[in-house]
Amino acid sequence: MASDAPRVTLITGSSRGIGRLLALKLAAKGEHVVVNYKKNVELADDVVREARAAGGGGIAVQADIEEPDDIDALFEAVRAEYGRLDAFVANAAASAFKPVTALKLHHLDRSWAMNVRSFVLGAQRALSLMGNDGGRIVAVTSYGSLRSFPTYASLGAAKSAVETYVRFMATEFGPKNVTVNAVNGGLIDTDSLEYFYQRVPGMAPMQSVIEKIPLGRPGTADDMASAVEFLLGPTAGYITGQTLTVDGGLTVVAPPFWADTSGELRAAVYGD
Ligand SMILES: NC(=O)c1ccc[n+]([C@@H]2O[C@H](COP(=O)([O-])OP(=O)(O)OC[C@H]3O[C@@H](n4cnc5c(N)ncnc54)[C@H](OP(=O)(O)O)[C@@H]3O)[C@@H](O)[C@H]2O)c1
Secondary structure (H helix, E strand, O other): OOOOOOOEEEEOOOOOHHHHHHHHHHHHOOOEEEEEEOOOHHHHHHHHHHHHHOOOEEEEEEOOOOOHHHHHHHHHHHHHHHOOOOEEEEOOOOOOOOOHHHOOHHHHHHHHHHHHHHHHHHHHHHHHHOOOOOEEEEEEEEHHHOOOOOOOHHHHHHHHHHHHHHHHHHHHHHHHOEEEEEEEEOOEEOHHHHHHHHHOOOOOOHHHHHOOOOOOOOEEHHHHHHHHHHHHOHHHOOOOOOEEEEOOOHHHOOOOOHHHOOHHHHHHHHOO
């Protein structure tokens, strides 16, 4: 990157949620963001407007990352506008939430295309747009890559594959001074969390999970965006191939849970 030019970061799925917040954090530092979206053009345009108002810049680019031709067009738009890329954040995700026995061929194929193939194709194209100073790649994953819970097999397996690709890319891209990491989220308060707990038929109540989280609350989009921002930033230049978990401790607890204890034992932790 030319030292006086603002940094350019492409974030898939940044019209809403974690991606949007990350775009605005980077813009507030004067950086440029490529705001990718699938359907919500008005929301994406709003993010670009807010990015400019915050002192940065950017463009909105529609592309369905399930489609390889759209991925090509997305990176072509970056090349045409900026001629280079400094960071790529693979953030957008989608899958079918069903028991393994109910997963049909199209669920398996689409989940791979949307969550894994798009990351690999995107990282290849991002690398080719990064200059001699190198760059950063961050994938946003989730705790289904580490733990098993109802209906999440398809997306959890894809997130595991992404974290594995992160390690392989780190070794291959390191000599070009490109770091590759993942940020793995627990229960994060966004539209997709709402969908999972309210619209998947028979799903356990969200409160039954929240009470098991050591920090006692869902994460926020800001918790996630801050971790990604750190890995994109100047102090994280020697970190590569890693998965940083942002889950309030959700993946370190196991049954029996402190939340289910009683009497003096419970009081020792909760004070009640
Ligand atoms: N929310 C959680 O509890 C949680 C927890 C852990 C990890 N994560 C991870 O965090 C990431 C972001 O999650 P989120 O909840 O903020 O948002 P999300 O619901 O996963 O994604 C929303 C964004 O992705 C875009 N998008 C959806 N399908 C797309 C496609 N085929 N092509 C391009 N863009 C597409 C949407 O665009 P439109 O606005 O145009 O639809 C929107 O900008 C995901 O990787 C998710 O797995 C989330």
